[in-house]
Amino acid sequence: MLKIKEFAADFGWPRIIIFFFLITLFIVAPFVGVSISMSLSDTLNRFGQNAILVLALVPMVQAGCGLNFGLPVGIIAGLLGATIAMQIGLTGWFGFFGAVAICLPIAAVFGWLYGQLLNKVKGEEMTIAMYVGFSLVTFFSILWLLLPYSSPAMVWGYTGKGLRTTITLDNFWGHILNNFLAVRIGENFVFPTGMILFALFCAFLVYLFFRTKTGTAMTAVGSNPDFARAGGVSSDKMRTISVMLSTMLGAVGILVYQQSFGFIQMYQAPLFMAFPAVAALLIGGASVNKASMINVIVGTFLFQGILTMTPSVINSVLQTDMSEVIRIVLSNGMILYALTRKTKVTK
């Protein structure tokens, strides 16, 4: 009994509540006419879509840089990769992996610069990250209008200059991961094997990374800076590497998101993309200075599950669309809970 109580207190009551809430939704679903197979399929789809973006938060959390509200920096790098790949006409697998190849160095540079900035402001990272992200997204909104893109698939029809707000990936690499080895069971259920595999693969890579020397050093810097310093580890260098890693994962993450969504969203869309990712990570059990792969997978699944199920179920039950309000309250409430938790001494 004591063990259960300990586990509950540790895991956090809000998370337990969310978990049971999701189970309840799944149980109630068939009774209100919501197809479970379709919901499950949607949930898995959204899980794969968002998993890597959530994963991108882990390195910075482990290194003690807090929650990366500046994820838009990585997203912009990803957008650059995607648009350049489209511009030079890469399609299919070449398109996707070409975009990845292009965005990684860009993300590394962005990450390095961003990391330098964050190192100067240890302690106030989160708010600054937010506004750096906002500035960059808005600044790039200017660039999207001015840069010499010319591919007719991307630019405005009338003027031929400036990128469109949403660019469809239909003829390029839309859904390419999703459809890879997809398993179709029955009418409503499609398992997007390719994307899930890719997401799990990336998670596995990150997991391996944290078992290397650099990875362990990074974790040490985050959880026990004095110990790390005593061991000769430069906290600045580790933090910069964590930011670079985070930015690069963010870039890849948005590429995976885009191919599943089917569209590249430009201009102001990336502004608030960090928040759902942060909420998902926290729901999965992470805290402001500690996050693991399990947190990522469980959190993304729970969060996206709730986002998928609540509209359908609650709308059928109450005959009204409350999904928006529930989403806002849940995701932000989760972040609030994590931010206000007294940080415990390392366990």
Add this chain to the structure above:
Amino acid sequence: MKKKFDFRRFIADNVVVVIFLILTAIATPISGLSANYILQDIITRIGRNSFLVFSLLLPIMAGMGLNFGMVLGAMAGEIGLIFAVDWNISGVWGLGFSVLVGLPIAIILGWAAGAVLNRAKGREMATGYILGFFMDGVYQFVVLYLMGSLIPMRSLAITLSRGYGIRNTLNLDSVRQSLDNMMMVKLFGLNFPVGTFIIVAILCLFIVWFRKTKLGQDMRAIGQDQLVSNASGIPVETTRIIAIVMSTVLAMIGQVIFLQNMGNMATYNAHRQTGFFAVAAILVGGASVTKATIPNVFVGVVLLHLMYIVMPRAGAELFGSAQIGEYFRDAFSYGAIALALVLHAWRKRRGVEIDRAGLRMNTVDPAAKGGAV
């Protein structure tokens, strides 16, 4: 020699202000707007926005950083306005009614916000920001679902056709510009909303007076050093909460003033950018996360809004697209906030390092790399 040094120090301390000044100075002639138009717009905007910016002063004084949670007060004000319009209370009486109705809501929300922020010491700003989003969800729940169903609404004109929930835009004709018009003075071909100015002036006097009261002194002490204040018997937690409550109430009044000037209210969006604009204004005015004065408020409002007026036009002239001008303006506002926050955090760390070096009697160079300090 000394004079030159002071000048450079001044620039270094007020980088954000200087950058904004230069940018605006460049953009203004390019925009091609007449001086009369710009001046009139600035005068209106000062009246409209200053009160909101003032609400940020007290939490900064109390060391709680930029109170992004002021948006809770804005929501309280909006709820007050909804009721005022619903009950058909017009003119300045309607504004007064909104403030009176919003007062208990703002106090409760402010108290909750203060309690939450107390639990997130060291991360107040990010927490306040998220708290704003969270409350937005609660606000939507109340205004979109409860109003008209559980909360009786009289006027069919403001509720949605489905029977409950308030419409997306609320027509504020009944109270439109009532405060502004109360004492509109025409001078040099410009309209001065003296009524609003007087209210702002009263607020300034209140703040000056408040700083001298025991509560005000307590807040300043907490802002300087929490541990010492705690040791001298100041109830730190409660005083912090009171600072946030006052900030929220002021934000509530400020939002009512803002909306009466706008003339209509985007029910679900009006408060979205309130926090950002107020924070940007005060930072552009030279304030920092730990220090803000009354001149900061006015300088900031004038500069920020000046840029808001001229930048889109300048962008249109230069690039043929007002959209670019708007993006430019936004990028710079966000960048200014980021810059101000970075400078502040950086200076704080330098201050800590220099202090530590002092303790070590300068035997260790604070700039040494390799993980020291």
Add this chain to the structure above:
Amino acid sequence: MSGADKNGANPAIRTRRLLVKAGLLVMYVALTVFVFINGRSHTFLIDNKSLDDGAVSAMRRVKVFIDNQKPLELYARDRELLMVRGQGHRIRIETQDPANRLEAKFSVPFGNDMILISVPKMASGADDFWEHFVIQYERPTNNDAPPPTLEEPVPIEPTL
């Protein structure tokens, strides 16, 4: 510390604080009610029509003064609309036609938004010259779009 409890304040100070808080609360409620009653706007419809039962006939020409507002000039069978604020009102008329009464005071009861005033009836001296006017609002039929989501980009318009 004799009798000291919460915050080191003795009971006398605590009671005083409680009284002050209660007093503030009373003042707040009183102020709210005051503003409410005096701030409420009503619409007055001012009729110069003959009554259906023929008891009173419309005046040929009458000037109507409500409170301190500008006078309204009404010919026979005219109807004018006026917005007023507050509960108590005074109506005064100037006319060449025969009238028993030129002035009247009345108070709008709580809850009524629109009042129909019959000038000829008031002039004849009857006391019930005003009545609550209920209009059927046509429900606006166009469905309002639900508010935009948080995922949508925040519009850039200068909404300051």
